[in-house]
Amino acid sequence: MDLRSLIPLTYLIAAVTFVLGLKGLSGPKTAVNGNRIAAAGMLLAVAATFFDVEFQGYGATGLLVTAAGLVVGGAAGFTGARLVKMTAMPQMVALFNGAGGGAAALVSILELTRGLAGSGVTAGETITSMLGLMIGAVSFSGSAVAFGKLQGLITPRAFKYGGQQIVTSVLFGGMILLSLLLTASAAGAVALPQLLVMTGVAILALLFGVALVMPIGGADMPVVISLLNAFTGLAVAAAGFVLGNQLLIVAGTLVGASGTILTRLMSKAMNRSIGNVLFGAFGAAPAGGAEAGAAMRADDGRTVRSTTADDAATLLAYARNVIVVPGYGLAVAQAQHNVRELADLLESRGVNVVYAIHPVAGRMPGHMNVLLAEANVPYEKLMDMDAVNPEFPRADVALVIGANDVTNPAARSTKGSPIYGMPILDVDKAQQIIVIKRSMKPGFAGIDNDLYLDPKTQMLFGDAKEAVAKLVAGVKAA
Amino acid sequence: MTTEAIVGLYVFILAIFVGFEVISKVPSTLHTPLMSGANAIHGIIVIGAMLVSAAIGGPLGLALGFFAVVLGTANVVGGFVVTDRMLAMFKQKPGQRK
Numbered sequence: 270m271d272l273r274s275l276i277p278l279t280y281l282i283a284a285v286t287f288v289l290g291l292k293g294l295s296g297p298k299t300a301v302n303g304n305r306i307a308a309a310g311m312l313l314a315v316a317a318t319f320f321d322v323e324f325q326g327y328g329a330t331g332l333l334v335t336a337a338g339l340v341v342g343g344a345a346g347f348t349g350a351r352l353v354k355m356t357a358m359p360q361m362v363a364l365f366n367g368a369g370g371g372a373a374a375l376v377s378i379l380e381l382t383r384g385l386a387g388s389g390v391t392a393g394e395t396i397t398s399m400l401g402l403m404i405g406a407v408s409f410s411g412s413a414v415a416f417g418k419l420q421g422l423i424t425p426r427a428f429k430y431g432g433q434q435i436v437t438s439v440l441f442g443g444m445i446l447l448s449l450l451l452t453a454s455a456a457g458a459v460a461l462p463q464l465l466v467m468t469g470v471a472i473l474a475l476l477f478g479v480a481l482v483m484p485i486g487g488a489d490m491p492v493v494i495s496l497l498n499a500f501t502g503l504a505v506a507a508a509g510f511v512l513g514n515q516l517l518i519v520a521g522t523l524v525g526a527s528g529t530i531l532t533r534l535m536s537k538a539m540n541r542s543i544g545n546v547l548f549g550a551f552g553a554a555p556a557g558g559a560e561a562g563a564a565m566r567a568d569d570g571r572t573v574r575s576t577t578a579d580d581a582a583t584l585l586a587y588a589r590n591v592i593v594v595p596g597y598g599l600a601v602a603q604a605q606h607n608v609r610e611l612a613d614l615l616e617s618r619g620v621n622v623v624y625a626i627h628p629v630a631g632r633m634p635g636h637m638n639v640l641l642a643e644a645n646v647p648y649e650k651l652m653d654m655d656a657v658n659p660e661f662p663r664a665d666v667a668l669v670i671g672a673n674d675v676t677n678p679a680a681r682s683t684k685g686s687p688i689y690g691m692p693i694l695d696v697d698k699a700q701q702i703i704v705i706k707r708s709m710k711p712g713f714a715g716i717d718n719d720l721y722l723d724p725k726t727q728m729l730f731g732d733a734k735e736a737v738a739k740l741v742a743g744v745k746a747a
Numbered sequence: 748m749t750t751e752a753i754v755g756l757y758v759f760i761l762a763i764f765v766g767f768e769v770i771s772k773v774p775s776t777l778h779t780p781l782m783s784g785a786n787a788i789h790g791i792i793v794i795g796a797m798l799v800s801a802a803i804g805g806p807l808g809l810a811l812g813f814f815a816v817v818l819g820t821a822n823v824v825g826g827f828v829v830t831d832r833m834l835a836m837f838k839q840k841p842g843q844r845k
Contacts, residue, residue: 327801338816346825369822375815379799520791526766
């Protein structure tokens with residue numbers, strides 16, 4: 270028996286490992302193994318491809334190009350993934366996702382070029398190649414913009430300009446029109462410079478990806494990354510159709526379908542629809558919003574009350590129930606170990622401490638769980654929003670560490686607010702509230718937080734790590 | 748339609764159902780690792796990149812093939828390693844808990 274006939278079987282095994290991997294990743298106990306099973310399947314599939322007839326037909330050239338690509342790409346991926354800080358995880362995922370989208374676009378380009386130069390291509394093949402190219406390129410440039418926004422290279426605010434929708438629509442329409450023209454040309458209906466048209470489609474798709482993600486605010490980036498992840502999956506599936514490779518179709522479709530579900534789960538956690546995320550321009554704070562807020566403050570006479578670490582520590586030390594509300598500020602300052610130390614210290618004094626985890630606190634769902642787990646905070650101390658909200662009225666102190674939008678009561682009460690309707694943590698129902706924050710600057714949603722004007726609230730300004738360290742010292746002294 | 752295209756379509760449609768079913772109930776804690784793991788899985792495009800790596804010769808063709816393999820590999824390796832790092836934080840470290 271020719272060993273090559275085993276390649277499709279190997280691909281089938283890989284496809285099964287991907288299903289098992291995804292299944293495993295959806296449970297806390299099985300997740301680590303799920304990820305490793307899928308990785309093993311991937312390794313198997315790549316190894317088998319070295320024996321593919323087509324690949325071997327390329328001879329030494331193909332081997333050289335592939336080997337060089339595997340080494341360079343592998344080294345880049347490995348070092349990037351090892352070195353990235355836990356806070357920068359979301360943009361790293363965006364980057365790797367963009368890489369996959371770019372690869373899918375290039376594969377479609379190469380295969381279609383080969384077909385056009387060689388024996389000719391059917392309309393079906395051209396259409397699937399165009400889909401692979403367009404979706405892959407949109408995912409590539411969209412992910413690059415998402416990376417830039419999260420990394421702070423470009424403004425995380427929603428980027429708006431006059432005639433934006435027209436520009437975006439023209440880019441989209443032009444991309445579709447050109448790919449239809451190319452399909453007609455490949456079928457022999459019209460004579461066109463095909464490679465030039467294909468390049469045009471690629472450029473328009475890249476621009477469209479940028480135009481699609483630029484107007485979306487940083488707070489929505491997790492949803493966008495998840496959506497682009499599903500896009501890349503579909504681009505890979507399209508490339509699978511072009512190459513007639515079942516494994517690409519299975520794996521790409523699996524990611525496309527599960528990514529769509531995941532995107533819906535995430536946007537539901539923020540009480541927004543996907544359409545609202547893409548076209549709602551959340552995070553485009555009205556011009557002069559801060560000044561307007563300041564004026565409002567003066568009008569109703571409420572002011573922000575600032576406190577010292579010692580006062581706040583005393584409050585904590587003599588409380589019975591404390592709820593810690595972590596947010597992005599904690600992640601940025603890497604304050605999770607200090608927070609754990611503070612919680613241990615309080616518990617040794619008989620204070621009951623739990624953590625309230627908003628589903629989208631930080632920059633990704635589960636961000637806070639990951640960070641606190643790193644500091645060995647026991648899993649059962651982390652309470653979901655639905656479980657913890659009824660506890661707030663009984664909490665003596667709610668300690669908000671670098672969380673903002675997820676605690677904003679405007680989500681419950683202010684109809685006009687961009688975050689109206691988003692489920693929030695009912696921090697304002699606690700007896701006393703201590704907010705650790707670097708400044709009065711609004712959060713990622715770009716709006717002011719009424720919580721800070723609440724008479725029960727005291728602000729402890731400063732870096733989360735330093736502030737918590739001071740609280741630890743204060744509690745020790747109390 | 749060719750048999751190959753029909754088979755591909757069968758696989759496509761059935762995989763959609765599997766994809767929907769397989770992650771129906773996920774705790775929000777695992778959303779990010781799951782997204783990252785799925786992200787690594789679409790890195791399977793690397794085998795597609797291998798299969799077209801030298802499909803069109805010439806410096807430009809080979810350069811495009813090379814970049815396709817680089818991007819695909821970065822997606823696979825980076826995706827799985829990042830996911831593993833995220834998940835490592837969920838593991839209990841013996842003796843460090845009360």
